Amino acid sequence: MKVIVCIKQVPDTKGGVQFNPDGTLNRAAMLTIMNPDDKAGLEAALRLKDQYGAEVTVVTMGLPKAADVLQEAIAMGADKGVLITDRVLGGADTWATSTTIAGALRKLDYDLIITGRQAIDGDTAQVGPQIAEHLGLPVISYAQEIKVDGDSVIVKRQYDDGYHMLKAKMPCLITALSELNEPRYMTPGGIFDAVNAEITTFGRADLVDVDDSNIGLKGSPTKIAKASDKVRKGAGEKVVPDSPDEAVSYIVGKLKDKHII
Amino acid sequence: MNKMGAMNAEDMKNYKGVFVFAQQVDNKLSGISFELIGEGKRLAEKLDTDVTAVLIGSDVKNLVDELAAYGADKVIVVDDPELKDYRTEPYAHALSSVINEYKPEIMLVGATAIGRDLGPTVSARVATGLTADCTLLEIGDFPLVALPNQEQKHNQLLMTRPAFGGNTIATIACPDNRPQMATVRPGVMQKLEKVEGAKAEVIEYNPGFTPNNKYVEILEIAKAVSDIKDIMDAKILVSGGRGVGSAENFKILEDLAEVLGGQVSCSRAVVDSGWKPKELQVGQTGKTVRPQLYFAIGISGAIQHVAGMEESDIIVAINKDEDAPIFDVADYGIVGDLNKIVPALTEAIKAEMANK
Numbered sequence: 001m002k003v004i005v006c007i008k009q010v011p012d013t014k015g016g017v018q019f020n021p022d023g024t025l026n027r028a029a030m031l032t033i034m035n036p037d038d039k040a041g042l043e044a045a046l047r048l049k050d051q052y053g054a055e056v057t058v059v060t061m062g063l064p065k066a067a068d069v070l071q072e073a074i075a076m077g078a079d080k081g082v083l084i085t086d087r088v089l090g091g092a093d094t095w096a097t098s099t100t101i102a103g104a105l106r107k108l109d110y111d112l113i114i115t116g117r118q119a120i121d122g123d124t125a126q127v128g129p130q131i132a133e134h135l136g137l138p139v140i141s142y143a144q145e146i147k148v149d150g151d152s153v154i155v156k157r158q159y160d161d162g163y164h165m166l167k168a169k170m171p172c173l174i175t176a177l178s179e180l181n182e183p184r185y186m187t188p189g190g191i192f193d194a195v196n197a198e199i200t201t202f203g204r205a206d207l208v209d210v211d212d213s214n215i216g217l218k219g220s221p222t223k224i225a226k227a228s229d230k231v232r233k234g235a236g237e238k239v240v241p242d243s244p245d246e247a248v249s250y251i252v253g254k255l256k257d258k259h260i261i
Numbered sequence: 262m263n264k265m266g267a268m269n270a271e272d273m274k275n276y277k278g279v280f281v282f283a284q285q286v287d288n289k290l291s292g293i294s295f296e297l298i299g300e301g302k303r304l305a306e307k308l309d310t311d312v313t314a315v316l317i318g319s320d321v322k323n324l325v326d327e328l329a330a331y332g333a334d335k336v337i338v339v340d341d342p343e344l345k346d347y348r349t350e351p352y353a354h355a356l357s358s359v360i361n362e363y364k365p366e367i368m369l370v371g372a373t374a375i376g377r378d379l380g381p382t383v384s385a386r387v388a389t390g391l392t393a394d395c396t397l398l399e400i401g402d403f404p405l406v407a408l409p410n411q412e413q414k415h416n417q418l419l420m421t422r423p424a425f426g427g428n429t430i431a432t433i434a435c436p437d438n439r440p441q442m443a444t445v446r447p448g449v450m451q452k453l454e455k456v457e458g459a460k461a462e463v464i465e466y467n468p469g470f471t472p473n474n475k476y477v478e479i480l481e482i483a484k485a486v487s488d489i490k491d492i493m494d495a496k497i498l499v500s501g502g503r504g505v506g507s508a509e510n511f512k513i514l515e516d517l518a519e520v521l522g523g524q525v526s527c528s529r530a531v532v533d534s535g536w537k538p539k540e541l542q543v544g545q546t547g548k549t550v551r552p553q554l555y556f557a558i559g560i561s562g563a564i565q566h567v568a569g570m571e572e573s574d575i576i577v578a579i580n581k582d583e584d585a586p587i588f589d590v591a592d593y594g595i596v597g598d599l600n601k602i603v604p605a606l607t608e609a610i611k612a613e614m615a616n617k
Contacts, residue, residue, distance in 0.1 A: 121424065121425055126393055127381075129385070130381045133385035138475040139349055140477060164346070165479070166479060168478070211266075220390070222433045223434050223436060224432070225403055228430060235591065236591055236594065237593055237594065238594035240583065241596075247579075251593065251606055260521075261613050261614065
């Protein structure tokens with residue numbers, strides 16, 4: 001059984017958000033991590049490796065330094081890494097990203113593709129389902145549990161008001177939620193393997209069945225009109241009352257002013 | 262291979278009207294459906310066109326009048342037994358067939374656990390762009406300012422969304438392809454006043470459904486049984502964070518909520534600690550709320566939380582940490598011990614109410 005996991009290197013926005021003195025986001029100072037939903041997807045694949053001896057290939061698209069995230073995945077137990085990188089692929093929106101990754105996956109063998117539900121930098125949740133659509137595969141999003149049953153997978157699919165248990169024939173694509181599992185740590189042996197691991201680099205020419213009009217900034221139907229660091233509403237009053245009673249009369253006063261009580 | 266490339270101007274002119282996906286589950290329309298009609302109507306007025314709700318399901322024709330009552334001018338109904346419960350494939354086939362047949366200029370879908378699966382699949386199938394989780398939609402020019410050597414297009418859908426965990430916002434356009442598609446975050450757009458007896462033009466359409474490899478099998482459907490009222494509908498929310506200290510201690514917040522006729526909600530830390538269920542969570546990975554009054558009690562104010570509540574009319578924060586970031590968004594910030602202040606506040610409000 002062959003499993004491909006699509007992973008992304010992202011800035012760590014959780015907790016460690018850094019700002020410049022002018023209030024803008026200091027991206028250079030932020031650490032990069034393996035996107036949490038993707039890491040859960042990788043862990044799910046590694047469990048299939050533990051159970052069934054599945055071969056696990058990790059694929060990422062990005063700048064050459066994104067190879068780091070492939071090495072981390074190999075140190076956790078993945079077998080092989082593929083880095084999709086090429087200047088002409090830069091500036092891609094979710095359409096162009098998904099056509100590019102689909103083009104790379106056409107060159108690889110798989111029974112199952114796992115992606116994270118969404119990346120914490122963009123939060124779109126679009127690339128996984130769009131890859132499935134380009135490859136003509138069934139997609140199951142928001143996976144909370146993944147089991148293999150013969151030539152099919154059985155997935156617990158989260159909804160706003162509960163869940164569905166779904167069964168899909170492989171090959172198929174699943175998008176993983178970070179609550180799927182607790183990802184394992186890298187092992188010393190794994191880190192050793194990662195240093196010597198085989199990482200294949202794909203460029204534009206390696207993509208199968210991908211038209212130039214569908215890649216990079218030019219192949220992106222969505223265009224950024226403007227981007228800005230968020231303008232917050234700004235602080236109102238802050239008081240440090242001497243006693244709880246003083247705090248209470250302050251709040252009650254404000255609620256009366258606003259005709260709430 | 263789905264190929265796109267920019268559409269030519271003549272093709273683009275054939276795309277007209279604002280369409281919204283009318284999400285229903287178990288033959289009950291979701292709140293987002295009405296919010297999308299309300300927002301769609303606002304956009305349609307600027308474009309001098311109308312709003313069409315696309316209703317997809319099995320035996321759902323009885324829902325048409327409700328969509329009309331909330332402002333839909335037309336309803337396209339795709340009704341087929343294959344569409345009984347949501348599955349990506351038959352729903353994606355239904356919606357993309359409607360788009361290809363009726364050619365809307367704008368297609369809005371709710372950013373729900375259904376819409377965030379359906380939207381990307383459909384946008385890839387009809388070969389157009391999709392902007393996720395929008396919180397603001399406007400009609401305007403792209404580029405915003407006219408540039409030499411680039412045509413400025415008018416009457417474009419400008420879609421604004423948070424990114425980087427709510428740290429940045431971006432405004433996105435889809436100038437060269439149609440429809441312009443967006444998923445829209447629930448709880449942000451305003452629904453219209455319900456007009457009983459309003460009627461919409463109804464169009465029945467069935468593109469035919471032939472199961473293939475993409476049709477997954479539903480083995481089991483489990484509903485979370487809950488009588489909790491949706492926090493997105495609350496006028497007053499008393500929200501607690503890690504600083505509340507324990508599940509038991511939420512009692513003091515519940516008491517405050519009760520005297521105010523409000524509801525309790527919470528931060529992600531509280532859900533992660535197992536003190537409250539996920540449906541009460543406010544924030545980036547929870548719900549977006551905009552009540553008249555939001556108490557943030559023992560909530561530090563991580564950016565992910567703030568993203569879900571900063572549109573509240575009045576924010577009152579109580580926290581013992583003077584430097585907590587929640588004070589940066591609060592209208593009224595009180596530095597102090599919530600365990601002393603909250604019960605006393607409840608008693609004081611009770612007394613005020615009794616004096617009225």
